[in-house]
Amino acid sequence: MSTAGQVIRCKAAVAWEAGKPLSIEEVEVAPPQKHEVRIKILFTALCHTDVYYWECKGYTPLFPRILGHEASGIVESVGEGVNDLKPGDHVLPIFTGECKECRHCLSEESNNMCELLRINCDRGVMLADGKTRFSINGKPIYHFVGTSTFSQYTVVHVGQVAKISPTAPLDKVCPISCGICTGFGATVNVAKPKKGQTVAVFGLGAVGLAAAEGARVCGASRIIAVDVNPRRFEEAKRFGITEFVNPKDYDKPVQEVIVEMTGGGVDRSVECTGSVQAMISAFECVHDGWGVCVLVGVPKKDDAFKTHPMNLLSERTLKGAFYGNYKPRTDIPMVVDKYLNKVR
Template sequence: MSSAKHPHVITCKAAVAWGAGESLVMEQVEVSPPQPMEIRIKVVSTSLCRSDVTAWQSHAIFPRIFGHEASGIVESVGEGVTEFEEGDHVLTVFIGECMKCRHCTSGKSNICEVLGLERRGVMHSDQKTRFSINGKPIYHYCAVSSFSEYTVVHSGCAVKVSSLAPLEKICLLSCGVAAGLGAAWNVADISKGSTVAIFGLGTVGLSVAQGAKLRGASRIIGVDTNPEKGEKAKAFGVTEFLNPNDSDEPLQQIIKRITDGGADYSFECIGDTGMMTTALQSCCDGWGLTVTLGVPKEKPEMKAHYGLFITGRTLKGSLFGGWRPKSDLPSLVDMYTKKEIEIDEFITHNMPFEDINKAFDLMKEGRCLRCVIHMPK
């Protein structure tokens, strides 16, 4: 292992995607030392998120190392980094927090102007990669690329956490579970006794349900086309399950009928713009609030009649549940260690790194919530 003072190139295994939808290939990659304000992390656990699969299936940048929901241990630090030192336990985050830009200092936003969503597959600082194979660059994903034994991230895209928290569990707070809880608490601010409708019961949707339950929602209606989700969802707080395939009546009409005019809050957790409109129509007049969390795979434009808004409904977007990563994630980790929030129930599969393609198959087939992938020690 390299020294924190004189880090050198590390050669390690990484699951490389060479083309859209092609099986990942376990390759030997070179991982450069961290540059100024960067850290190099030994990945301990990483979980597969739906957005990894969506990007992998699209015509994105290749070759690429996916993965962004991860935990690990700092191996070395770059020049100027004072927040981290070798041996620190960290969570990676796909949006950073520079603590200085207008958004970071506003107290109103988590869309950092410096370390916001990275879409070009390179590092924020110099627009270059830290991965290569025989001198050929291998591109990053979401500023993290955790499907590698070692990765390099900007220090603003990592969060120091307690060494007592189990890294193989809390990696889920890097994205999915935190995103759902934040949508319920920060973005919607669900009130006690309210009625909630959730469209899509994957990890994010069920995390919304958990957040709604903890806020004291009286009814939590879960909507999914997978009939197996109905029973599982009860453990997370869902009180009623609707499968759109079980009725010819439009979904929004069913929800408005059984809630006496519409839900107080609805959440679109699928990434379907048509369903975003349905979620909006399922809310009540006057104060109905729809939060959209899903990322559409196609048809990104949505349509909605102006009458839905003039009668008082609101549509809000949510990125990472409104959490400011460095400021807020440590408190979520603490909540988990105190058993105030649930994470373990979302982990349906554990597998070694070499079986990562099986995790992709499970996600594609809708047979898992979260597969946690364990790196070699």
Template sequence: MQIVSSGICRTDDHVLHGDVENINFPVILGHEGAGVVESFGEQVTELKPGDKVIPLCIPQCGKCSSCLSPNTNCCLKTHISEAQNVMPDKTTRFSCKGKTVYHFLWTSTFSEYTVVPIDAVAKIDDRAPLDKACLFGCAFPTGYGAAVCQDSVEPGATCAVFGLGAIGLSTIIGCKLSGASRIIAIDINSNKFEKAMIFGATECINPKDYNKPIEKVIMEMTEYIILLSASEVQIS
């Protein structure tokens, strides 16, 4: 597939700093992309050239016990059970000057072209803008899912979202659509507050504006709160 757009996730940065285990180097990083199918293997029947798709850093085989359960979504083919540095047939499809280059999470979206297993790609609507759809590869479902699935924000709840990057903003969307009545957005960069309000935050605070721990500030603002930290819900 040809990669058209790719986001940069903090997990990619973690790899560069040696914070992620079971990574083979040299490696092509990137797992938040969107692109177009160029060609496919003989056994692939679900896709055709020109289809818009999203590579999945957590595959969905649709057959294992996790995929079939309504309470889980971490496919047993994921990197948690086996490193995804090579394709399922244990070969790599990347090379540079005759030397092996490894895959990352089966996606490697920091490449003009990439090869992924059929279980690690999802077809999307042809009308979807790829520069925005790439966020569905990681950031949006991580934040939105934290509010809607993992923590199940209840209608009328008060929520605090720490960090207003792509994951934090997606968390705010999830909180808002779940019916939260108060969404407090927290970040040390006040320039992010305007966008946070557009996405659904009801108020924003900067820890640098206070001479006390921010958690005490929040507790003084509200008696009941669900804490959602963007840094804690990242997929890594």
């Protein structure tokens, strides 16, 4: 029996207050409006960004709210004006979007800074009418980054939905919607290490491991991991890590340790922790003349990056990467296809 055009009642994990345990509630999910898609979420993961906004330390509080943004599912119904998706399509909801019409989407120099749909953590309503699609007994429940995947059903703007191959295992490709692309793309699309070069990866969470895999695929000769948890090193070897540095083992800045290890610094570094001190270390450990540092981790709201200007004047390059420099609707289906075809 079709549920298109009807309110769906389902379970969702609702954050009622900052830092308080999520509560499994029955929520009402309204039908999709113009340019919207209602998705049945089959798999969802927990990203540290969800935790940041659940804790709400230094951020604008917006509760009650349904968090979650790393997920996979199947289209249940579509709203007016949605022509490239249909019920039954396998999809990944993405926390940032691609309208395909703005200056950023049309630019060859900007991949995912869409003027309409770029990530907005403070907006808890849909663009079409400024209202939520979630409610409990008539009380609005706010959205999170346009996805809110901690719900059995969610409503997402079509520009934030990547249609993928129906043969893709949704449990396996779920992390592609956030962490995997964020780390892997930061290395292969932004840092772009050449074969035989050295790469340092700061942080061995999911994003850092994906960044390390990117370095391995690019043919890096040495991939140095920096993390304060030594238990992560053994598993990280599967992703190409060749050496491990724990900053706690030294009485000097870790960037100095890496410079000494590599005879002047690494060729590329990718920072995946969000720690400002790690960002500084990642930048200052790259070789002068050609070294490139890519920042990926999200810092705290009031953090400030500081380094001596000579580190830049010595022809080191500092870059930032957002979602691995991938266009959500255009590129992500191809990333999934590469996974399916084992293309490296």
